[in-house]
Amino acid sequence: MKLKNKIAIVTGSRRGIGQSIALELAKEGAKVVISDIDLKECQNVCDEIKKIGSDAIAVKCDVSKKRDVDAMVKKTIQKFKRIDILVNNAGVVLMKPFVQMIEKDWDFVLGINLKGVFLCTNAAAKQMVKQKGGKIISIASIAGEVGFMNTSAYCASKAGIINLTRELAMELSPHNINVNVVAPGVIATKMTEDMLKDKKTKEVLLANTPLGRVGQPEEIGKAVVFLASDDSSFITGHTLVVDGGWLTH
Numbered sequence: 001m002k003l004k005n006k007i008a009i010v011t012g013s014r015r016g017i018g019q020s021i022a023l024e025l026a027k028e029g030a031k032v033v034i035s036d037i038d039l040k041e042c043q044n045v046c047d048e049i050k051k052i053g054s055d056a057i058a059v060k061c062d063v064s065k066k067r068d069v070d071a072m073v074k075k076t077i078q079k080f081k082r083i084d085i086l087v088n089n090a091g092v093v094l095m096k097p098f099v100q101m102i103e104k105d106w107d108f109v110l111g112i113n114l115k116g117v118f119l120c121t122n123a124a125a126k127q128m129v130k131q132k133g134g135k136i137i138s139i140a141s142i143a144g145e146v147g148f149m150n151t152s153a154y155c156a157s158k159a160g161i162i163n164l165t166r167e168l169a170m171e172l173s174p175h176n177i178n179v180n181v182v183a184p185g186v187i188a189t190k191m192t193e194d195m196l197k198d199k200k201t202k203e204v205l206l207a208n209t210p211l212g213r214v215g216q217p218e219e220i221g222k223a224v225v226f227l228a229s230d231d232s233s234f235i236t237g238h239t240l241v242v243d244g245g246w247l248t249h
């Protein structure tokens with residue numbers, strides 16, 4: 001097992017990509033903090049992890065609120081004594097033409113997707129500095145590398161994560177902390193459910209994906225395991241694109 005007894009926090013992990021990341025980490029022996037804005041379903045994920053033979057706790061945390069984030073880190077240390085891996089997964093998308101966007105829309109998306117990454121990373125990195133090591137992995141998107149129609153705030157937030165990661169890799173390397181990004185393409189989750197139900201939209205999405213299919217959440221989970229393990233010990237500041245080839249053209 002690659003992550004035996006490592007302690008991981010995964011934000012937004014009651015379902016979707018976050019849940020799969022948590023399960024893949026647990027399969028490699030990590031003990032996982034399942035955290036989400038709503039505790040609903042978090043306990044189910046903990047139960048699954050216990051079935052795998054590892055340990056987990058559920059913690060309610062809105063990543064855009066410093067008080068929640070600090071409480072999540074405190075509970076993690078109370079229960080498991082340390083934080084080895086932070087996965088910034090929680091995220092939202094808002095589809096709206098740019099000229100119809102209002103300040104509240106922008107603040108909502110950036111508050112979760114980018115400020116949330118700042119708050120969680122800031123709190124966890126302080127602990128990792130004390131421990132003299134750690135792995136921080138943030139889930140951005142191919143929308144952080146190229147534009148997607150009607151998702152201005154989302155694209156800006158994901159591009160922000162990618163360059164914040166490069167900067168953090170420089171600052172945190174002396175503390176033996178690796179900071180990386182996984183940038184998914186189109187993955188089958190609740191976030192993309194409506195798009196994928198629409199036959200025409202699905203056709204366009206698949207036409208842009210050389211591998212000709214939608215990705216599965218566990219394919220992101222496995223990429224996160226790689227970046228959380230010693231297999232990636234010389235990789236930092238990197239964006240690992242997991243998109244079935246979308247960005248090749």
Ligand code: NAP
Pocket residue numbers: 011012013014015016017018035036037038061062063064089090091092093112139140141142183184185186187188189190191192
């Ligand atoms: P999802 O199924 O919507 O899951 C996201 C989870 O995050 C939900 O449980 C959601 O809760 C939670 N969340 C929302 N706001 C939060 C907050 N303020 N604090 C804590 N948790 C919060 O989406 P997903 O597809 O798994 O996406 C996971 C990550 O992958 C996101 O960062 C997303 O941008 C990224 N991503 C997804 C795709 C894709 O194709 N699915 C592609 C590229 C990148 P609520 O349901 O209550 O909002």
